[in-house]
Amino acid sequence: MLLRHTPSEVKEREALVVNPAKTCQPIGAMYAALGIHGCLPHSHGSQGCCAYHRSTLTRHYKEPIMASTSSFTEGASVFGGQANLVEAINNIFTIYNPDVIAVHTTCLSETIGDDVPQIVSKAKDDGKIPDGKYVIHTSTPSYVGSHVTGFANMTKSMVNYFSESSGTEKDQLNIIPGWVEPSDMREIKRMTGMMGIKTVLFPDTSDVLDTPQTGKHHLFPKGGVTIPELRSTGDSRATIALGQFASGPAAEALDAKCKVPCQVLDLPIGLMATDRFVDALRKTAGVSVPDAITDERGRLVDLITDMHQYFYRKRVALFGDPDQLIAMTEFLVSLDMLPVHIVTGTPGQRFEQRIREILKHDVPQVNVRAAGDSFLLHQWIKSEPVDLLIGNTYGKYIARDEDIPFVRFGFPILDRVGHSLFPSVGYVGAMRLIEKFLYAFQDRQDRDALEEKFELVM
Amino acid sequence: MIDKARFPVPAEVKEELIKKYPSKVARKRTKQIVINHPDPESMPEIGANVRTVPGIITQRGCTYAGCKGVVLGPTRDILNITHGPIGCGFYSWLTRRNQTRPPEETDENFMTYCFSTDMQEDDIVFGGEKKLKQAVQEAFDIFHPKAIGIFSTCPVGLIGDDVHAVAREMKEKLGINVFGFSCEGYKGVSQSAGHHIANNQLFKHVIGNDDTPHPEKFKINLLGEYNIGGDAFVLEDLLERCGIKLVATFSGNSSYDAFANSHTADLNAIMCHRSINYVAEMMEEKYGIPWIKVNFIGAESSAKSLRKIAAYFEDAELMERVEQVIAEEMAKVEEVRSEIRSRCEGKTAMLFVGGSRAHHYQDLFREIGMKVVAAGYEFAHRDDYEGRRVLPNIKVDADSRNIEQLTVEPDPERYRPRKTEAERQRLKEQGFEFSDYEGMMSEMERESLVIDDISHYESEKLIEIYKPAVFCAGIKEKYAVQKMGVPCKQLHSYDYGGPYAGFEGAINFYKEIDRLVNSKIWGYIQAPWQKNPEITATYAVK
Ligand code: SF4
Ligand code: SF4
Secondary structure, eight states: OTTTTOOSSSOOOOOOEBBOOOOOHHHHHHHHHTTTTTEEEEESSHHHHHHHHHHHHHHHSSSSOOEEOOOOOOOHHHOOOOHHHHHHHHHHHHHTTSSSEEEEEEEHHHHHHHOOOHHHHHHTTTTOOTTOEEEEEEOOTTTTTOHHHHHHHHHHHHHHHOOOOSSSOOOOOEEEEEEOHHHHHHHHHHEEEHHTEEEESOOTTTTSSSOOOSOOOOOOOOOOOOHHHHGGGHHHEEEEEHHHHHHHHHHHHHHHHOOOOOOEEEEOOOHHHHOOOOOOOOHHOOOOOOHHEEEHOHHHHHHHHHHHHHHOEEEEEEEHHHHHHHHHHHHHTTTTTTEEEEESSSSSSHHHHHHHHTTTTTTTOEEEETTBBBBHHHHHHHOOOOSEEEETHHHHHHHHTTTOOEEEEESSSSOOTTTTSSOSSSSHHHHHHHHHHHHHHHHHHHHHHGGGGSOOOO | OOTSSSOOHHHHHHHHTTSSOHHHHHHHHHHHEEEOSSTTTOOOOOOOOOOOTTOBBOOOOOOOIIIIIIIIIITEEEEEEEEESSHHHHHTTTTOOOOOOOTTTSSSSOTTTTOOOOHHHHHHHHHHHHHHHHHHHHHHHHHHSEEEEEOOOHHHHHOOHHHHHHHHHHHHHHSEEEEOOOOTTTTSSSSHHHHHEEEEEEHHHHHTTOOOOOOOEEOOOOOEOOOBBTTTHHHHHHHHHHHHHEEEEETBBBBBHHHHGGGSSEEEESSOOOHHHHHHHHHHHHHHOOOOEOOOOHHHHHHHHHHHHHHHHHHHHHHHHHHHHHHHHHHHHHHHHHHHHHHHHTOEEEEEOOTTTHHHHHHHHHHHTTEEEEEEOSOOOHHHHHHHGGGGGOOOOHHHSSOOOOOOOOOTTTOOOOSHHHHHOOOEEEETSOOOOTTTTTGGGTTEEESSBBHHHHHHHHHHOOOOOOOEEOHHHHHHHHTTTEEEEEEESSSGGOOOBBHHHHHHHHHHHHHTTTTGGGSSSSOHHHHHHHHOSSOOOO
């Protein structure tokens, strides 16, 4: 037993988090910043945070994650980080020559109260920022929210720094995809492309964090939303933001700043959320849905009907990030599965409300917790077992101890590949998720079957 | 420009590496990039353990990582609470691949857990001590550990939470050992400060707490071995076969009780000099245990290290047993080695990791005929490069001065010099070295490049210029290197491979390097139409 000390009885804890289901803001900001073309994320604080964030993102995406740091030592912590940041900006433009430096704070620079915009304007005055180059920033104290908050904050900063309205509307939609995989961003672009809609997707990590092996390393790969594109978001006809937690703040900021009306939808994970997404695209852009997409949808529904017996009334525990969990819960319900224990580490009452709303008919007694941890989830599972566990890599310990089929989904996934290459969003993504659920169940069935019950056709 | 047709000239390479830097940065980096002269008289001085230049993409981590992640991380039965916002605890949760093997299924093992106070804004504003106390209490109530360690993160130091006071109070209240570490990330310039802080606290709060003697004749501690990928398991087995009792390993596959009892050993054998020489020094002062430097990475080095330990005990039977084990193991190694050597001979490697690994792993490459053209440490000090003889000349700067320096005195009851002066003298005359480490540079080739705290920019340049057959670094470097068409071997986490220590480990490593440098995949990077862009066919679609 790897988690041998986890008792089934739940004692409420006030101070101790055990096996968190979230991490800190800057890593989300770093990921979002990588979705701008030619951008070097910069961590303003001591170098350890940056090292940790780069390592974790690298392990998840299996791609180089480049980011610089202000490398605070004790002096900077006492006297403030201005000298470090100004020097960093100068060095970064001289050595690495990015188009944009996206600065985020850490709990250190936040706590000492460094005023990053003021420092950046000093760097500008000192001539450390070459013409046509940008330094943007976002505030990401790690003691507020979670990594999802950091993603949302950096995405919102893209709006604050770049979005402009020129007064002439452009025939394009903004899509804020939320913290999803490069594969998901690619899939969203494929779908909008099929519908003939011009979009600005931001951030966009496809072709940044899924780059081909070419024998060359490009510090700034070809992907990412460009500065002109970001500028133009203020002229777009509308914004579709996917995931309230990760994309809502940017969408609202864009509405407030440039009067671009926004709709905040769930992440298009699963049948119904994808339906709403496609429908919103259709209505907002004024196009009709091509048959090819309706066919994809049909194939998904066909797959569900064919395999329904494997899903019906299966009990599921899930943990991860709120936007993902909300959409996933609804998807599971649509498959007639029963999500019974749900935990996110990210705080937010709205999360629990949404989940209860989705489950009010099927699982009225759901155990749901925002700002929870996976230790709590494990305790719930011990008391009321489940047939399937869905969560990030850390779930493998629970799955092994409790002998539960396990599907990896969310962030981070440190021990498997595929998430950054194959989508989970859209109809195609839903088919892939179903395949994963099925394999988990069917592999278990084969493994456990008595010899006389071991079947060729399933 | 570098002429790529001939083998690179180190002086030109160095120039190329720093050419692009602003002058202030160039001045600094020039001290940290040296061209090696292995003999002590002409060995250049290297800049090390100095601040990383802001804005540079660095390999380095922080003090907390060195303290909690490296030194305390591998101990299974100390419940480690990170006091701070959630991130630090989260990232140091199981990510170093320290394996552990509790004796029984029900024995304590907290390594799979991550404990954090998850500080919120209010805790930052009003102080987090109350929450920390409560967290310690809750951890005690649920898990009943025998010891709890508390680790400070950046904001904790800034807001002035006194983790040591909390630890004292909770120790009193709960009746178990509770101790704190002031390992805020910003202290020092790298992980190295954290190793020092960790060792100080272990020394103050744990080592020496249990005097139970062991009956065995040859008792040692292994220091600076962290059981990545099972290395310590291999060494435990090896020592046991030789008849050597391993009292404690700091800290691979370790337990609290073993630490508490470690002062009963008669010799400290140090693997990673950087991370742990402090403990060895202090144990010698206080308990009279001598220390020697060993290296169990590489078959030859493993043999040498075993012989060194046997020589220390001056026991004919032990020496014979050690020779027997070496002979058995070497036969197995030889079988693999010669075959792999035939495929790897003459290829080149670079190593930029850690504070000892960049040195130790050179032996493995040498054994299969590969040449190390450049190497450097991520967070070593000058003595790790140039040898301990430079210790008196190392300037202590502000960043080192803020780390507690313990004054250690002989323990009135338990100080027992394991060797008399005469015995030491006799051993020395036979060429035996106590308390010494000659550093990496003395074992590297003349004119090879030695680079401290290498930056991303410099490593890309090096790869471009030398096109090494393999580059050894960590996870942050791995995929950038591989995108350049060069395999990258992680020497911190071993890329999910290992063990690489001892003879068994050497065999694993040879095979791994063979796999990497001779893999077909690097030949497929270009598509056929990229290799041969002209269309020569006579038939084409109009
Ligand atoms: S919680 Fe704070 S100190 Fe820790 S890794 Fe995150 S930003 Fe850094
Ligand atoms: S070699 Fe480096 S990474 Fe390894 S333990 Fe020593 S200091 Fe740490």
